[in-house]
Amino acid sequence: VYVHNVFLRCLCRARKLGEAMQILERMAENGCHPDVVSFTTVIDGLFKVERVQDAFELWYKMLGLGFLPDSVACAALIHGLCSLGKIDEAYELFVKMIKKKVVLDVSVYNALIGGFCKCGKGSRAEILSAFMERNGCSPDVVTYNTLINLYSKEGRLNDSQRLIMKMVGKGIAPNSYSYNELIDGLCRANKIDKAYAIMCQKMEASGLTDVVSYNTLMNALCKSRNSGKAYNLCHEMLQKGIYPDTVTYTTLVNGFFRENDPEFAVELFHEMLGRGLAPDAIAYTSVIDHFCRLDKIDEAFDMFYDMIRKGCTLDVIAYNSLMYGLCKSFRVHEALELFEEMTKTGCNPDEHTYNLLIGGLCRERRFINMARELWYQMMEKGYVL
RNA sequence: UGUUCUUGGUUUGACA
Numbered sequence: 001v002y003v004h005n006v007f008l009r010c011l012c013r014a015r016k017l018g019e020a021m022q023i024l025e026r027m028a029e030n031g032c033h034p035d036v037v038s039f040t041t042v043i044d045g046l047f048k049v050e051r052v053q054d055a056f057e058l059w060y061k062m063l064g065l066g067f068l069p070d071s072v073a074c075a076a077l078i079h080g081l082c083s084l085g086k087i088d089e090a091y092e093l094f095v096k097m098i099k100k101k102v103v104l105d106v107s108v109y110n111a112l113i114g115g116f117c118k119c120g121k122g123s124r125a126e127i128l129s130a131f132m133e134r135n136g137c138s139p140d141v142v143t144y145n146t147l148i149n150l151y152s153k154e155g156r157l158n159d160s161q162r163l164i165m166k167m168v169g170k171g172i173a174p175n176s177y178s179y180n181e182l183i184d185g186l187c188r189a190n191k192i193d194k195a196y197a198i199m200c201q202k203m204e205a206s207g208l209t210d211v212v213s214y215n216t217l218m219n220a221l222c223k224s225r226n227s228g229k230a231y232n233l234c235h236e237m238l239q240k241g242i243y244p245d246t247v248t249y250t251t252l253v254n255g256f257f258r259e260n261d262p263e264f265a266v267e268l269f270h271e272m273l274g275r276g277l278a279p280d281a282i283a284y285t286s287v288i289d290h291f292c293r294l295d296k297i298d299e300a301f302d303m304f305y306d307m308i309r310k311g312c313t314l315d316v317i318a319y320n321s322l323m324y325g326l327c328k329s330f331r332v333h334e335a336l337e338l339f340e341e342m343t344k345t346g347c348n349p350d351e352h353t354y355n356l357l358i359g360g361l362c363r364e365r366r367f368i369n370m371a372r373e374l375w376y377q378m379m380e381k382g383y384v385l
Numbered sequence: 386u387g388u389u390c391u392u393g394g395u396u397u398g399a400c401a
Contacts, residue, residue: 001386040388044387129392142389152391180392184391187392189389216391217392218400246393248393286394288395315394317392319395323395356395
């Protein structure tokens, strides 16, 4: 079963859910009966490719076979729903569980608290974290981190710091997530020096500084047009034995493109390849986007094909970037072809897609009717121009 | 062997 489960996980991570489901079906025939772990793995995988319906069917199938979902399975279900914006359904399930007097694990609470945070209902997240205590479930480091992140994103830096003090007081040691979230909050409030100080003083002391800490600082520097300073941090991190990753490079590449140094940006991209770091969809899209802005559509397309060749999943942002570039170069027609393609491949257009296409179509009088058509389509989906 | 928390990519406008 272990081997099968590991294999299932691999398939899910490669987004091969069809195969994963087949394997799951056939396991019993091969005399290897799937367990809760097998089901949870695939259910989680289905959510990650947004197949809610299938995930639910598998969940009920699991129940039907007499399996009792454990806390990990419950958390996976709740989180899956939340990650697709179905917070109300997640909450309903949660309430049902409470009513049945099921003893909920801290990770189930955490999943729901995170869901509330993500959809902008921070106050409900706070309420829930207070509720869990009363219900006999103590918050753990993840609970605290979830709230620290919330506060940091909302700019409530004092609350973030207060929470770190509080967890220490309760004997829960803050980890790198806790501090990285705080650092990120400080950076977003333009307090980069303070963020750096905390990294050096608090994190360094407990060996918590990691690549994410540096990436966070470097991103802040790049955003404030100090990409050079960000780049210099590379040396410092290497001295500490922390190695730049794909995120580091992507951050810098974007920084230098934005500061009108495309040559160095491209050089960094190649340096990344040279170090054996595989660019992901975000790294590719960044370069594609900047090439488009520089009217280097052909180079952008080269990257796009490269990205496909490497098996990166083309997401809505990748399509949007390229379509934007095409519109900008008055190649609206090709943009519309891509639009069709993305719809066919099951990549759903978002608000940005419609805005950019309509913007592109309006630039030429002859396309004005098509613009109108898209506008109606957009409104049907509940987007606003 | 499975779940929950942190960093990087896309649209338009207003003001200056």
